[in-house]
Amino acid sequence: MTTPLASREDTALLETRGLTKHFPIRRGLLGRTVGQVRAVDGVDLRIRSGRTVALVGESGCGKSTLGRCLLRVYEPTSGEIRYHRPDGGVVDLAALGERALKPYRSEIRLIFQDPFASLNPRMTLLQIVGEPLRVNLGLSAAETEERVADLLRRVGLRPEYLHRYPNAFSGGQRQRVGIARALALAPRLVVADEAVSALDVSIRAQILNLLKDIQEESDLTYLFISHDLGVVEYMADEVSVMYVGRVVETGDTDDLYGRPLHPYTEALLSAVPDPDPSRRRRERIVLKGEVADPSRIPAGCPFHPRCFYAEDRCRTEIPALREIRPGRTAACHFAGELDLKGVEES
Amino acid sequence: MLMQSEHTSPQADDFDPEAGRASPWRLVWRKFRKHKLAVAGAIVMLFAYFVVAFAEILAPGSPSAVDERHTYAPPQLVQVDLSWDNGVQLYVNGFRTERDPETFEQIHTIDPRQRVPITFFARGDSYHMWGLIPWDRHLIGSADPAQKVYFLGTDRAGRDVFSRIIHGARVSLSIGLIGVAVSFVLGLFFGGISGYYSGVPDTIIQRIIEFLMAIPTLPLWLALSAAVPSDWGPLMRYFAITTILSVIGWTGLARVVRGRFLSLREEDFVVAARLDGCGRGRIIFRHMVPSMSSHVIASLTMAVPGMILAETALSFLGLGLQSPAVSWGVLLQEAQNIRAVETAPWLLIPGVAVLVTVLAMNFVGDGLRDSADPYKQ
Numbered sequence: 025m026t027t028p029l030a031s032r033e034d035t036a037l038l039e040t041r042g043l044t045k046h047f048p049i050r051r052g053l054l055g056r057t058v059g060q061v062r063a064v065d066g067v068d069l070r071i072r073s074g075r076t077v078a079l080v081g082e083s084g085c086g087k088s089t090l091g092r093c094l095l096r097v098y099e100p101t102s103g104e105i106r107y108h109r110p111d112g113g114v115v116d117l118a119a120l121g122e123r124a125l126k127p128y129r130s131e132i133r134l135i136f137q138d139p140f141a142s143l144n145p146r147m148t149l150l151q152i153v154g155e156p157l158r159v160n161l162g163l164s165a166a167e168t169e170e171r172v173a174d175l176l177r178r179v180g181l182r183p184e185y186l187h188r189y190p191n192a193f194s195g196g197q198r199q200r201v202g203i204a205r206a207l208a209l210a211p212r213l214v215v216a217d218e219a220v221s222a223l224d225v226s227i228r229a230q231i232l233n234l235l236k237d238i239q240e241e242s243d244l245t246y247l248f249i250s251h252d253l254g255v256v257e258y259m260a261d262e263v264s265v266m267y268v269g270r271v272v273e274t275g276d277t278d279d280l281y282g283r284p285l286h287p288y289t290e291a292l293l294s295a296v297p298d299p300d301p302s303r304r305r306r307e308r309i310v311l312k313g314e315v316a317d318p319s320r321i322p323a324g325c326p327f328h329p330r331c332f333y334a335e336d337r338c339r340t341e342i343p344a345l346r347e348i349r350p351g352r353t354a355a356c357h358f359a360g361e362l363d364l365k366g367v368e369e370s
Numbered sequence: 371m372l373m374q375s376e377h378t379s380p381q382a383d384d385f386d387p388e389a390g391r392a393s394p395w396r397l398v399w400r401k402f403r404k405h406k407l408a409v410a411g412a413i414v415m416l417f418a419y420f421v422v423a424f425a426e427i428l429a430p431g432s433p434s435a436v437d438e439r440h441t442y443a444p445p446q447l448v449q450v451d452l453s454w455d456n457g458v459q460l461y462v463n464g465f466r467t468e469r470d471p472e473t474f475e476q477i478h479t480i481d482p483r484q485r486v487p488i489t490f491f492a493r494g495d496s497y498h499m500w501g502l503i504p505w506d507r508h509l510i511g512s513a514d515p516a517q518k519v520y521f522l523g524t525d526r527a528g529r530d531v532f533s534r535i536i537h538g539a540r541v542s543l544s545i546g547l548i549g550v551a552v553s554f555v556l557g558l559f560f561g562g563i564s565g566y567y568s569g570v571p572d573t574i575i576q577r578i579i580e581f582l583m584a585i586p587t588l589p590l591w592l593a594l595s596a597a598v599p600s601d602w603g604p605l606m607r608y609f610a611i612t613t614i615l616s617v618i619g620w621t622g623l624a625r626v627v628r629g630r631f632l633s634l635r636e637e638d639f640v641v642a643a644r645l646d647g648c649g650r651g652r653i654i655f656r657h658m659v660p661s662m663s664s665h666v667i668a669s670l671t672m673a674v675p676g677m678i679l680a681e682t683a684l685s686f687l688g689l690g691l692q693s694p695a696v697s698w699g700v701l702l703q704e705a706q707n708i709r710a711v712e713t714a715p716w717l718l719i720p721g722v723a724v725l726v727t728v729l730a731m732n733f734v735g736d737g738l739r740d741s742a743d744p745y746k747q
């Protein structure tokens with residue numbers, strides 16, 4: 025696991041305050057707004073420099089939307105994205121116009137989930153990876169080629185592939201190209217949205233290790249979005265668990281996996297396959313029903329219709345995300361009081 | 371868990387040294403080539419436009435030269451004579467002309483005993499090539515300029531049907547191209563605005579398109595063409611008809627363009643371009659437009675035959691181009707009454723020309739549509 029420098033331990037790189045993204049639901053000829061999909065609903069997230077922070081949760085709970093808001097692919101509905109610049113200043117990325125945002129676009133980069141859709145099939149690797157270099161730095165053709173060849177080498181691809189089109193490459197190779205593109209401008213924060221989930225299981229480990237190597241080399245910070253808790257355990261220093269647009273629990277990976285504080289986290293962890301088959305299988309907690317519809321979030325604790333520990337209070341009162349132990353927060357009225365099972369240390 | 375798996379060497383696996391070298395257009399061509407019908411159609415189409423370009427030379431005569439002594443003359447088929455001493459000779463049989471004693475109409479019958487020699491680059495009616503270079507040679511024609519020959523017969527005024535079909539191709543096929551070019555500009559512009567900006571402009575443009583599409587085409591054409599003043603010259607009329615055809619034609623293309631823009635806007639690689647710092651112009655012209663150009667070309671090709679048919683139909687009904695302009699529709703107008711068809715069935719040959727070109731273009735369009743996206747799995 026990465027061991028960040030002690031001095032960096034507590035320097036936040038990016039924090040969100042009440043970050044919210046609502047997608048309007050439009051109907052009819054005139055596109056009247058008839059409702060809101062509350063994909064991200066008031067998220068406070070803190071990403072410390074040099075660390076890998078994982079965002080986990082079931083499909084549809086707003087992980088990608090949150091990630092895309094940080095990159096301003098989506099315009100946040102409200103809230104702040106406080107980014108700590110290298111010179112120590114703090115800017116609210118959510119408030120910047122497209123032009124003012126441009127310098128930060130090269131410091132915060134995205135690795136896409138789908139290695140097929142994210143590379144323009146009509147461009148060669150040189151053009152794809154070279155695009156951010158040419159657009160932002162205005163490098164000449166020769167300089168770009170040299171830099172791209174270096175980047176390809178860094179992600180384990182032969183520089184001879186420069187003039188090839190992506191259609192010849194396997195998923196894993198394409199994902200390397202995507203990583204090279206993300207690294208082209210020497211970013212500080214890389215958001216990896218399900219970066220390995222579209223890949224063959226046999227290739228995942230290679231790509232994960234590549235990401236780790238790169239982090240060690242260049243002091244990167246990752247926001248690692250995944251629904252695969254096994255991968256997250258391997259990659260992340262810290263974990264934030266999301267449920268219908270909200271963060272319900274945060275903590276260091278080991279502690280969160282070992283001693284979950286939120287019933288939702290417990291349920292997620294119970295589904296993780298045990299690496300040691302000789303041990304007694306943990307009992308799998310099968311949640312009732314579906315993930316709540318983000319356009320009709322239940323009153324009170326959004327998790328209460330599916331929660332085995334729910335009581336009357338849960339149906340009316342929204343639990344706030346609060347600190348339960350140092351470095352551990354959870355949004356449950358009974359956090360810390362319940363006896364929840366985690367994953368045993370392997 | 372996969373965590374324990376070995377720290378792999380950074381070098382990713384190797385693959386076919388040739389893979390991934392082909393440019394997108396080459397991939398389109400590879401797929402297109404597999405459609406035999408489409409390739410055949412493309413050859414016919416290229417040939418047709420070659421004829422359009424060199425109509426003056428390729429036609430054996432002028433399309434407007436009248437010959438009162440040979441009205442409704444039947445086609446004179448080209449024959450080959452190998453027996454003559456001075457090598458291979460081409461010839462056609464001459465006519466024997468009589469008058470119907472009752473109606474005084476000319477009746478021509480082919481006389482196998484008469485031979486009119488045929489040569490290449492024969493001297494004939496003089497013309498200006500592309501309206502510039504004066505010349506009088508024709509690719510094929512009678513060796514004796516005084517003795518006219520009609521490979522596909524003549525019409526009511528003794529005009530050469532073959533020459534008229536070739537010159538008619540110029541108008542009919544170019545109306546298709548120009549009409550589609552105008553639709554292309556309109557469709558790309560409005561479809562682009564609609565798809566890229568969406569919101570209010572999109573809603574307005576979509577409603578206009580729906581309105582235009584809801585009007586039955588034929589009555590609209592008829593009304594518009596009837597509104598074209600009858601004293602306009604052939605050129606003005608030509609442009610008026612083209613405009614009328616494109617007013618309707620752009621809607622389909624606008625829909626295609628809009629649809630592509632809407633779906634491309636959400637594509638990851640377009641989002642990636644935005645995150646790479648590309649400006650709006652670069653995103654549109656470097657990423658989105660190339661991804662839809664093959665679709666656009668395919669739908670343009672599909673639109674051309676429709677335009678050709680529309681012109682033919684309008685002219686046939688007497689509302690499009692009119693004599694002395696020569697188009698396939700104008701020629702078919704000659705074949706409008708049963709009697710003419712009975713006595714001179716060769717007047718229907720322009721219809722065959724329409725059929726062949728329209729079919730060829732439809733095949734090409736089909737082939738292009740299927741190969742437009744070479745990256746589809």
Ligand SMILES: Nc1ncnc2c1ncn2[C@@H]1O[C@H](COP(=O)(O)OP(=O)(O)OP(=O)(O)O)[C@@H](O)[C@H]1O
Nearest residue numbers: 047061063082083084085086087088089090251318
């Ligand atoms: N562009 C959009 N317009 C409208 N609704 C959207 C849009 N993008 C996402 N949503 C909705 O927002 C919610 C959260 O989606 P999001 O993609 O962020 O989830 P996710 O946690 O990334 O899920 P997954 O694991 O499937 O990727 C979903 O209900 C989704 O339907």
Ligand code: SF4
Nearest residue numbers: 325328331338356357
């Ligand atoms: S607040 Fe109640 S319903 Fe929500 S997680 Fe805690 S126990 Fe379950």
Ligand SMILES: [Mg+2]
Nearest residue numbers: 087088089218
């Ligand atoms: Mg997602």
